[in-house]
Amino acid sequence: MSEAELFERRREIVGVGVDAEGRRVVLLERNSGELEEEVAEAFGDVETKVVGKVKLMVFEEELPRPLEAYRGEKVVPLIGGVSYGLLKGPTGTMGAVVYDRYTNRPMLLSASHVVGIWGRKRLAHAGSPTISPGEADGGDPEDVVGSLRRWTDTRVGILALADASASHPIVPVKGEIAGIGKVEGWAEPEVGMSVSKSGRTSGVTEGRIELVNATVRVDGGEAGVVTFVNQVVTDRPMMLPGDSVTGDTRILFRVDGVVRYADMWELYRLWKMGKRIEVATVKRSDNREGSPTIRKSKLVFTPLAEVVYHGKRPVYEITFHNGKRVKVTEDHSLIGLKRAVGDDNFLRPITINDLEQGAMVITVEDYSNLIFGYTTGLSKDLLTLMGLWIGDGSYCTKNGQIEGLAISTGGNKDIISFISKFGFREKNKGDYRLYNKSLAGLFYRCFGYVRAYNKRIPEWILLAPLDELSAFLRGYFSADGSIHLKKGYVVIDCASVSRGLLEDVQFALNRFGIRSNIDSGYIPTKFSKRRQYKLRIEGKLNVETFLDKIGFIKSVKPEFYEILRNQGAQRKKRYRLSRHGVREIRYLGIQDVFDLKVPGTEMFIGNGVLLHNSGSAFLDEENRIVALGFAGSDKISIATPISTVCRLLDVLPTPRARMEPVPTPLLKSLVLSVGIYGVVKLYELMKVRKWAG
Numbered sequence: 001m002s003e004a005e006l007f008e009r010r011r012e013i014v015g016v017g018v019d020a021e022g023r024r025v026v027l028l029e030r031n032s033g034e035l036e037e038e039v040a041e042a043f044g045d046v047e048t049k050v051v052g053k054v055k056l057m058v059f060e061e062e063l064p065r066p067l068e069a070y071r072g073e074k075v076v077p078l079i080g081g082v083s084y085g086l087l088k089g090p091t092g093t094m095g096a097v098v099y100d101r102y103t104n105r106p107m108l109l110s111a112s113h114v115v116g117i118w119g120r121k122r123l124a125h126a127g128s129p130t131i132s133p134g135e136a137d138g139g140d141p142e143d144v145v146g147s148l149r150r151w152t153d154t155r156v157g158i159l160a161l162a163d164a165s166a167s168h169p170i171v172p173v174k175g176e177i178a179g180i181g182k183v184e185g186w187a188e189p190e191v192g193m194s195v196s197k198s199g200r201t202s203g204v205t206e207g208r209i210e211l212v213n214a215t216v217r218v219d220g221g222e223a224g225v226v227t228f229v230n231q232v233v234t235d236r237p238m239m240l241p242g243d244s245v246t247g248d249t250r251i252l253f254r255v256d257g258v259v260r261y262a263d264m265w266e267l268y269r270l271w272k273m274g275k276r277i278e279v280a281t282v283k284r285s286d287n288r289e290g291s292p293t294i295r296k297s298k299l300v301f302t303p304l305a306e307v308v309y310h311g312k313r314p315v316y317e318i319t320f321h322n323g324k325r326v327k328v329t330e331d332h333s334l335i336g337l338k339r340a341v342g343d344d345n346f347l348r349p350i351t352i353n354d355l356e357q358g359a360m361v362i363t364v365e366d367y368s369n370l371i372f373g374y375t376t377g378l379s380k381d382l383l384t385l386m387g388l389w390i391g392d393g394s395y396c397t398k399n400g401q402i403e404g405l406a407i408s409t410g411g412n413k414d415i416i417s418f419i420s421k422f423g424f425r426e427k428n429k430g431d432y433r434l435y436n437k438s439l440a441g442l443f444y445r446c447f448g449y450v451r452a453y454n455k456r457i458p459e460w461i462l463l464a465p466l467d468e469l470s471a472f473l474r475g476y477f478s479a480d481g482s483i484h485l486k487k488g489y490v491v492i493d494c495a496s497v498s499r500g501l502l503e504d505v506q507f508a509l510n511r512f513g514i515r516s517n518i519d520s521g522y523i524p525t526k527f528s529k530r531r532q533y534k535l536r537i538e539g540k541l542n543v544e545t546f547l548d549k550i551g552f553i554k555s556v557k558p559e560f561y562e563i564l565r566n567q568g569a570q571r572k573k574r575y576r577l578s579r580h581g582v583r584e585i586r587y588l589g590i591q592d593v594f595d596l597k598v599p600g601t602e603m604f605i606g607n608g609v610l611l612h613n614s615g616s617a618f619l620d621e622e623n624r625i626v627a628l629g630f631a632g633s634d635k636i637s638i639a640t641p642i643s644t645v646c647r648l649l650d651v652l653p654t655p656r657a658r659m660e661p662v663p664t665p666l667l668k669s670l671v672l673s674v675g676i677y678g679v680v681k682l683y684e685l686m687k688v689r690k691w692a693g
Contacts, residue, residue, distance in 0.1 A: 006042040007215075010035065014054050014633075017211025017233050019047075020191040025211055027051045027233070027636070052633035055219045056113050056163075071178060071200050072137035078145055078171055081178030081198030083133035084108070087144065089116040089123045091134025093200040095628055096183060097175045098166065098651040106173045107651055111630040112151040112165040119156045119224030124148050130167045134200075145171045150649045156224035162640040163218075163228070163630040166649045175654065179204040179306055179597065186642050186653040187624040189232045194602075197629050197637070203308055204597065206612075207234035207637060209626075216638050218631045230644060232627050234637040244310045244593030246327040249606040250507075251596075252280040252367075254301045259373045261459050261507070264307075264594045264606075271307040279304050280370065281601040282335075282577070282610060294362070294577045299370050299605075306597040315591045316352060320580040323506065323518025323535070324363050326609045328352075329593055335362045335603055335610035336579075352585065360579040362610040366513040369576070373463035380471035383461070384553065385422060386446070387475025388415065390455055390501070391494075395440060396433055402444055404435035407479075414554040415478060453497045453530055457504035462511075469508055470550050476505065478553040483560060489567065490560050492537040492546055497530045505535055507608060512549050513574060514542050520583065540567045541574060577610070625653045 007013050012035055014027040025047045026039050039048060066072040072083045084094030092114030098107050108130065115130060116123025128148040131139040146167035154160045176182050177198045189195075193209045211233035219225050247265045254260070255275045260267075271277060278301035285298040292298075310329075318334075319325040328334070336350035336359045350359045376383065388407055396404035409415045411430045422439070424432040434440075446458055461472055481494035496502055502518050509516050514537060521531035537546055544564055547556065596604050604611055627639035642653055 003042050006038060010038065011217070013039070013217075014051060015214050015216035015231075015233075016043075017214030017216075017231075018191075019211055023047065025049055027054075027214075027216070029053050049635075051635040053219055054216055054631055054633045054636070054638060055221070056111075056118070056631050066137070066200055066203075071203070072133050074133060074143060075178075076172060077174040078108070078132055078169065079174050079176045079178055080109075080183075081180070081200070081204075083137040083139070083200045084110055084114065084145075085131060085134030085136070085139065086115045086124050086148075087129045087131050087139075087141065088135065089128075090114055091136035091139075091200070093198075094132060096177055096625060096653070097169075097173045098646065098649075098653055099655050101646075101650045101652055104652075104655055106169055106175075107149070107166040107649075108146050108169050108173070109628065109645070109649075109651070110165050110167075111163045111628065112154055113163055113220065113223075113630065115148055115151065115165050115167075117151050117165065118154050118163070119220045119226055121220075121223040124151075137200075145169055150651075152645075152648050154220075154226050156226055158226075160226050160228045161230060162628070162645050162648055164628055164640065164645045164649060166651055179308060181305070183625050183654060185624040186646075187626050188643060189626050189639075189641050193626065195234065195626055199629075203310055204306075204595070209233070210235040210636070214638075216631075218638065228638070228640070230641070232639045232641060234639070244313060244329040244595050245606050245611065246315055247592045247594060249326060249594075252370075252605055253304070254278040254280075259371075259463055261462055265592075267596075268307045268309060268594055271304070277304040277307075278302055279596060279598055279604045280367075281598055281603050281605065282364075283601060294575050294579065297575070297577050299364065299367060299576060301370070302598060302600060304596060305599050308595045308597070310593045310595060312590045313593050315588045315593065317584075317586050317588050318352070318355065318361075318582060319520075319584045320361060320363060320609070321517070321583050322363060322515070322578070322580050323583075324503075324580075324608045326607045326611070327588060327591070328611075335612055336360055355582045355585065358581065360581055362577050363580055364576060364605055364608050364610060365510055365515045365578045366574060366576040367507075367511045368513045372465070372511070373460070374465075376460060376464050376468050378468070380468060381418075381421070383464075383468055383471040384475035384478075385419065386443070386461075387472040387477075388419065388479045388553075389443065389475075390447070390450075390457065391476045391479025391481075393479075395444070395449070396435060402440050403437060404433055404440050405443060406431060406433045408432075412478075412554050418553050455496070455498045455501045457501065457508065462504060462508055466511065466549070469511065473505070473508055473550045474553060477550065481552070483552070483556055485560075485563070486538075488563075489538065490540075490543050490563050492543055493534055495532055495534045497532050499533045502533055502535045503607070509537070509546075510608065512545060513576075514545050515539070515578065516542070540564060 012029045014029050016024055016026050019025050026043060028048055028050050029052060031050050075082045080094055080096035082094055085091035095109045098109045100107055129144045130146045130148060131143040132145045133139040146169040148167045151165040152162045154163055179198045180196055189209050189212055191209055191212055196204060196206050198204050209232055214231045214233050215229050216231050217225055217227050249264045250261055251267050252261050255270050255277050280299055281302050282292050282297050283300050284292045285296045313329050315327050315329060317325055317327045330352055334350055392408040394406050395402045396406050407419055409430050409432055419432055424434045427433045477494055480496060483492045506516050516535050516537045519534050521533040524532050537543055598604050625642050627641050628645050629637055629639040631638040646653060
């Protein structure tokens with residue numbers, strides 16, 4: 001049986017495309033041993049990939065609300081990426097503003113199924129009014145923005161080349177795409193190219209071109225199934241909302257010159273207020289072009305282009321071997337490793353699927369080159385007392401009113417001597433109290449009413465100058481920490497039932513370049529109700545840096561210093577980034593999620609983990625339009641090369657674009673490679689290109 005015969009007979013075969021090495025890949029809706037054998041017999045030695053059913057972005061199904069409200073509202077001047085459709089017809093996305101090849105007049109580019117032309121359905125004709133927002137978003141006759149002029153043929157039974165339409169606008173337009181910016185030109189799609197899409201429903205999403213020259217079968221529901229040739233396939237479902245992290249993800253950023261370490265909700269609030277924001281990201285330390293590496297990287301603040309709220313979506317929590325964790329959507333890309341020529345490691349986006357297959361993720365372990373916040377205005381002794389209290393302290397209360405402070409010293413003479421300077425007196429053995437409402441009130445304003453399980457370090461302490469932060473950590477480790485030997489090596493650790501507190505301590509230690517790990521936790525006794533976690537500092541360089549820059553109130557045994565000196569040669573240079581495998585991935589349910597757009601690096605730091613940021617036009621990293629997306633599954637997206645779209649519709653992607661037209665007299669002699677169908681005569685273009693002026 002030939003390839004074409006098998007493709008026609010077995011509807012489980014979704015399509016065939018070509019990868020980076022020129023090999024064909026067969027796309028399957030589902031797999032079975034019998035189908036594998038038939039594919040191998042007809043196609044030979046090819047790779048297969050299960051991608052599910054490929055459907056139109058939105059057609060028969062109920063249209064969900066836009067994740068970003070403005071995309072479903074009237075936008076003036078009209079730009080790409082917003083709600084658009086046919087008056088009394090479907091609603092989809094206005095992909096981009098393009099330009100008539102001969103008059104240079106702006107035109108509105110969208111998919112033909114968005115204006116009601118697909119398969120057996122014909123809701124529109126030349127001159128049909130188009131509206132923005134679309135009818136599903138409340139659009140009515142007062143929202144008419146153009147009239148349909150050209151579209152491609154997507155009839156059932158033909159080999160379609162594109163799902164595209166162009167309309168003449170009657171409102172002001174602008175050559176920009178929501179969430180992405182100005183279109184800077186066009187480019188032919190290539191395997192491996194990173195692309196972005198801005199859609200009415202999904203917002204900004206990202207992917208990477210996996211296959212080109214693909215033949216794909218697209219399901220349009222009741223309107224029928226249409227086979228497309230010469231298509232582009234991306235490795236991710238770009239019809240869905242883009243890469244996202246949860247609202248409680250902590251981001252290091254600078255707003256109007258002031259450094260902040262706050263959650264995504266706060267960053268989003270400041271962005272909506274119009275503040276000038278820069279986020280911490282990673283660049284090459286040698287200032288050369290290209291991706292940073294573990295060895296050649298530096299942390300910098302770079303301007304933030306956009307903060308996008310993606311609504312509520314399913315979220316997974318990923319915990320790494322060093323204890324750092326981040327909550328992301330399934331399609332979010334983290335930054336991992338790509339082995340290059342030589343010994344260096346270049347960073348690249350990786351997904352949850354990559355992590356499940358053993359990929360390594362990059363975390364930030366050293367923030368010491370960044371300039372942080374302002375002084376706290378508190379004495380170092382008072383900051384040390386605060387650290388002691390956070391570790392082993394509580395409030396003294398009477399009738400529900402805070403009267404003073406209590407600290408458990410464990411009978412350590414050095415700690416007792418230190419707190420006695422503030423007036424603490426012994427209440428019970430090892431327990432000291434200070435009844436001072438003014439000081440207790442200051443602690444309450446700084447830390448709130450805390451219990452052991454919800455203790456945290458305030459942002460203003462985490463961002464304090466290093467000498468002040470050191471004083472606070474000295475107090476905390478003197479209360480909750482210890483230094484001891486483990487298998488003959490010096491180790492420093494601390495324990496708490498508040499995992500969030502240990503994550504704050506881990507970030508604070510990273511400011512000194514000290515690496516640490518947080519374990520999975522354990523139940524201390526059968527009577528314990530809460531899991532206890534332990535943070536551990538190991539390695540000669542890390543322990544020595546801690547003792548030199550932070551230390552303890554209580555004295556450290558001289559033998560520990562002697563063991564450190566004899567522990568071996570000290571590594572001369574440490575790197576700001578580190579790679580770690582995954583300890584656990586677990587599903588958390590539905591949560592509010594966000595994404596950032598960071599031009600240049602396309603990376604930001606969330607909870608100490610390096611993350612990748614997140615059209616329906618597809619654009620490359622230089623904002624050149626590459627393709628027009630129209631269909632996909634939960635695994636892939638399908639798009640048509642913009643060069644094909646423009647030649648079929650007689651338009652240009654930018655006013656002065658250089659793109660050769662397809663001469664009508666030569667249409668009958670031109671040929672196009674279309675995967676399993678071999679060579680198709682382009683005289684079909686005479687049938688699929690339609691216009692009315």
